[in-house]
């Protein structure tokens with residue numbers, strides 16, 4: 001399993017110098033790798049020195065003056081270099097230059113960049129290279145500006161602050177491939193080119209996209225210069241993860257912590273590279289999971305976390321039982337517990353994160369009311385009279401519905417009326433020739449209405465949560481959010497056609513295909529077109545262009561969407 005991080009950081013000019021331009025050049029630059037290190041260590045070191053020193057200098061200078069963005073030069077400064085070296089000495093306790101450490105940290109297994117693969121057209125050679133590296137715990141390999149990652153499913157100890165430090169300011173190809181190198185180079189490309197950058201993370205479910213996006217976020221949170229007043233923005237951004245995971249992640253057959261929504265995260269930096277704002281866009285939450293889960297899967301984590309970790313008073317107030325088996329929306333997958341997850345700790349982390357983000361006690365209570373209401377709604381059962389009239393079966397369930405209504409709000413009227421809710425779940429309103437008519441729902445229709453309500457309530461709550469997080473990020477940051485922000489993290493769904501065969505899944509798959517198109521457009525197609533335009537000799541690479549799939553869905557008049565809306 002692997003995923004691809006695509007760093008779209010190439011200006012037109014840069015791309016002319018890039019690996020694809022000619023493999024030979026890249027081979028010379030990277031590959032000879034060890035040989036090259038031997039040949040020109042001084043040159044390499046000097047270049048790195050300039051970069052490292054330059055970055056320090058930039059920070060220093062920019063602290064002094066905020067008015068001159070043109071000061072973003074990467075000139076060396078001996079004093080800054082000394083400080084950098086001294087820091088490295090402190091980390092490992094040995095007196096040596098950071099640059100030497102970086103250079104010897106290059107790995108020697110297979111090729112670090114697929115561009116250097118002799119048999120570059122062979123899938124078997126590609127996999128073999130990944131395999132060789134993976135057996136040595138080297139999970140990252142470059143492919144030009146793309147980073148390929150294989151999920152190790154174990155802690156390799158490669159994300160420590162020391163690792164962050166090692167990759168900071170170092171040229172892309174100087175040390176072993178790493179997600180921090182990608183993060184750092186993207187950040188520096190943004191600062192030097194003053195252009196927005198985008199990291200596209202894609203792969204099948206369980207490939208490691210969410211973990212990768214967390215690592216990138218953490219890298220920026222730790223490495224970017226941030227004045228004290230920006231600390232709360234950083235905390236808020238980091239704490240958004242447990243909240244989004246509690247409400248948007250669930251155990252699936254492939255991944256115990258699978259994100260069931262798409263996330264588009266936008267981090268904004270000022271001209272000095274200081275993070276000043278952030279924005280999260282959520283899309284396509286898998287709402288059907290609220291009412292149904294496949295065997296071996298769970299509903300969203302938050303339900304189990306509340307039942308396991310909520311206080312006695314909280315559960316009493318919500319009329320909830322600790323046992324998840326009591327709730328029909330939680331038993332479909334027959335999987336109340338997951339060995340790799342600790343729901344009690346998850347609950348603690350969620351409550352803490354909500355408070356850091358700025359949720360008040362009242363807002364937390366409202367959130368709990370909604371979660372409780374969804375569980376009670378799932379337990380509402382219907383009966384059918386002989387004449388086909390549907391009713392809510394027992395007195396107990398009527399009480400449950402009252403409980404549901406207490407947890408729900410209908411702005412601007414306040415709490416939802418229990419009787420009105422019961423009526424709404426068993427009847428529908430029709431308008432014919434300008435006249436309104438109320439007609440009873442059948443047994444099946446009533447069940448579908450209940451489930452639709454539960455999904456809508458949960459879906460809107462999730463959107464509300466994200467909006468609240470965004471408001472908080474805007475408050476902590478430097479004023480209102482602007483368009484054209486400077487860095488983006490895009491974390492998309494895995495492609496899981498086999499699991500859901502619904503319109504919802506269709507939209508998710510369509511979204512994945514469009515992102516794949518973007519990837520093809522920005523890497524393979526544009527690169528090959530450029531060779532043609534410039535008359536560079538090259539061997540065409542065969543690849544599957546999924547444009548036919550996108551056309552099938554979106555083509556005017558003939559595409560599936562056109563046919564559906566007819």
Ligand SMILES: Nc1ncnc2c1ncn2[C@@H]1O[C@H](COP(=O)(O)OP(=O)(O)OP(=O)(O)O)[C@@H](O)[C@H]1O
Pocket residue numbers: 151152153154155156203204205206207208209210211212255257258259260492493494
């Ligand atoms: N770099 C890594 N190092 C160690 N373990 C990892 C790494 N990346 C992922 N994992 C493990 O794999 C699991 C699945 O990863 P992750 O949740 O990031 O997948 P995903 O691609 O986001 O899946 P989905 O599309 O289902 O959300 C993680 O919970 C973690 O245990």
